Amino acid sequence: MNARRPDQPVVLVLFGATGDLSARLVVPALYNLFLAEQLPEQFTLLGVGRHEMEAHALADKLHEGVANYSRSGKPAREDWDRFSERIDYLHMNLKDKDAFNDLRHRLQGPDASAKDKTEYVFYMATPPSLFAPIAEGLGEAGLARDRKGSRIVVEKPLGHDLDSFRQINSALTHHFEESQIFRIDHFLGKETVQNIMAMRFANPIFEPIWNRRYVDHVAITVAETLGVEHRAPYYEKSGALRDMVQNHLLQLLCLVAMEPPVAYDADDIRDRKMDVMHALRPIDRDEVSELAARGQYAPGWIEGTAVSGYRQEPGVADQSNTETYAALKLQVDNWRWQDVPFYLRTGKRMAAAVSEISIRFRDVPHRAFPASVGLNAQPVRLVIQIQPHEGIVLKFMAKEPGSQLRLRPVDMRFSYAEAFNVPTPDAYETLLWDVMIGDATLFMRSDQVEAAWRLLMPVLDVWSGNPAADFPNYRSGTWGPEAAEALVARDGRNWLTPTLPSDRPGDES
Numbered sequence: 001m002n003a004r005r006p007d008q009p010v011v012l013v014l015f016g017a018t019g020d021l022s023a024r025l026v027v028p029a030l031y032n033l034f035l036a037e038q039l040p041e042q043f044t045l046l047g048v049g050r051h052e053m054e055a056h057a058l059a060d061k062l063h064e065g066v067a068n069y070s071r072s073g074k075p076a077r078e079d080w081d082r083f084s085e086r087i088d089y090l091h092m093n094l095k096d097k098d099a100f101n102d103l104r105h106r107l108q109g110p111d112a113s114a115k116d117k118t119e120y121v122f123y124m125a126t127p128p129s130l131f132a133p134i135a136e137g138l139g140e141a142g143l144a145r146d147r148k149g150s151r152i153v154v155e156k157p158l159g160h161d162l163d164s165f166r167q168i169n170s171a172l173t174h175h176f177e178e179s180q181i182f183r184i185d186h187f188l189g190k191e192t193v194q195n196i197m198a199m200r201f202a203n204p205i206f207e208p209i210w211n212r213r214y215v216d217h218v219a220i221t222v223a224e225t226l227g228v229e230h231r232a233p234y235y236e237k238s239g240a241l242r243d244m245v246q247n248h249l250l251q252l253l254c255l256v257a258m259e260p261p262v263a264y265d266a267d268d269i270r271d272r273k274m275d276v277m278h279a280l281r282p283i284d285r286d287e288v289s290e291l292a293a294r295g296q297y298a299p300g301w302i303e304g305t306a307v308s309g310y311r312q313e314p315g316v317a318d319q320s321n322t323e324t325y326a327a328l329k330l331q332v333d334n335w336r337w338q339d340v341p342f343y344l345r346t347g348k349r350m351a352a353a354v355s356e357i358s359i360r361f362r363d364v365p366h367r368a369f370p371a372s373v374g375l376n377a378q379p380v381r382l383v384i385q386i387q388p389h390e391g392i393v394l395k396f397m398a399k400e401p402g403s404q405l406r407l408r409p410v411d412m413r414f415s416y417a418e419a420f421n422v423p424t425p426d427a428y429e430t431l432l433w434d435v436m437i438g439d440a441t442l443f444m445r446s447d448q449v450e451a452a453w454r455l456l457m458p459v460l461d462v463w464s465g466n467p468a469a470d471f472p473n474y475r476s477g478t479w480g481p482e483a484a485e486a487l488v489a490r491d492g493r494n495w496l497t498p499t500l501p502s503d504r505p506g507d508e509s
């Protein structure tokens with residue numbers, strides 16, 4: 001993210017301004033951009049909600065969200081006063097098509113044809129059922145017509161399956177061109193995720209070894225210690241595969257596996273990612289039990305506190321078949337990655353909150369050292385840490401000091417926080433700024449989302465058609481179900497233990 005302000009005046013229309021996403025993520029990010037002087041000089045936040053309310057009442061509500069969730073903490077009164085001057089409010093029922101004419105009137109005045117330079121960002125922080133009606137309302141009111149100056153932002157979930165994604169997408173693309181549609185996967189806004197490309201393509205040393213000749217396998221872990229919290233109504237219909245794998249984990253896989261782009265531009269990068277999606281070997285329904293594993297958390301302990309199982313959480317059905325854990329083995333069928341498995345896993349209530357990518361390198365081709373020196377102990381691997389720590393760890397073998405020859409795994413660590421010593425922007429700050437300047441590099445293109453749904457449909461179908469007989473099958477506070485261990489054990493491997501803050505260099509299970 002650059003430090004300059006977008007040049008044009010921007011009106012950001014926030015549908016669902018009274019909701020949770022707006023309060024927790026969107027408005028705190030806008031406020032931090034404002035503090036960093038990265039909002040346009042002329043910026044208006046037009047909140048839209050279905051209740052009558054004055055603009056100052058919305059501002060008060062949003063103040064609470066910023067105070068609770070912004071990385072900059074409680075706003076100073078003077079700063080907030082200056083920011084809140086930019087907040088406006090319009091009440092409209094988003095199911096009412098005529099209301100969009102009121103919106104156009106509010107944005108453009110009575111003479112909609114009057115040309116001004118204002119750009120419009122339409123942000124859908126609403127239930128997904130409203131995505132299509134909003135796109136249609138905007139389109140029919142003529143608010144999508146300016147292909148350069150009008151953009152629409154959508155949040156996951158983009159559909160529930162391949163068909164529902166296509167329905168939402170066709171409503172969007174009927175009125176907006178692809179270049180106007182910004183599909184958020186907030187993982188792509190994280191600094192460390194963007195750094196995967198910097199590491200791979202701005203350094204000559206990684207590319208020569210970034211292939212099947214040197215890499216044994218890749219493991220991607222996105223683990224949470226939280227349970228379902230207050231999200232049961234949504235999560236019961238979603239589950240881990242839709243909620244995390246369909247978007248975040250597959251995006252990470254693409255960044256690791258993609259070929260170098262010719263230029264750092266939206267289409268080039270997204271073309272290279274699409275090549276990876278295209279190369280992912282389809283999962284046959286008959287192979288689902290072998291290539292995928294699911295789990296649901298039982299009661300257990302998280303950081304010394306007893307926690308309940310998924311089926312005991314408020315809003316969850318007694319016999320829920322929803323998976324809170326999913327693991328997959330994928331193969332990228334291309335020249336670079338043939339026969340290198342990519343193992344993906346994600347879960348709630350796991351042993352630690354950690355997201356990271358491990359690139360496990362092959363063993364040395366010949367062991368010159370006797371077995372007694374400990375070479376067998378550890379594989380060499382490169383770990384890209386995404387959260388909570390942001391950094392890179394290279395785990396490799398070194399000789400222990402002393403007259404005896406003994407080898408031991410050690411860590412070489414790069415930490416973002418230590419190297420740059422500046423606060424990193426939240427993912428939403430990066431993404432909102434990119435939307436305002438019209439840069440879609442960090443957003444998901446339609447063909448990629450569609451390919452992700454297509455890949456996962458056999459797993460979703462088999463899982464929904466065959467309720468899991470063993471749920472709940474992993475204790476809270478552990479690394480997931482036995483079925484996931486078996487998934488990698490069939491290939492003679494283990495899940496690589498994530499690097500944790502408390503690790504001593506070289507610690508492994």
Ligand SMILES: NC(=O)c1ccc[n+]([C@@H]2O[C@H](COP(=O)([O-])OP(=O)(O)OC[C@H]3O[C@@H](n4cnc5c(N)ncnc54)[C@H](OP(=O)(O)O)[C@@H]3O)[C@@H](O)[C@H]2O)c1
Nearest residue numbers: 016017018019020021050093094125126127128155156157
């Ligand atoms: N919350 C998160 O952390 C999160 C994370 C990722 C993605 N998302 C996605 O973001 C979207 C919003 O989620 P959320 O958690 O913020 O939901 P939410 O708290 O239920 O908020 C929904 C918003 O939509 C408004 N709304 C609903 N029906 C409307 C209608 N007919 N006309 C006008 N406004 C209407 C609601 O207004 P009222 O105040 O009048 O009800 C409210 O402001 C969803 O698609 C969700 O899947 C959320």
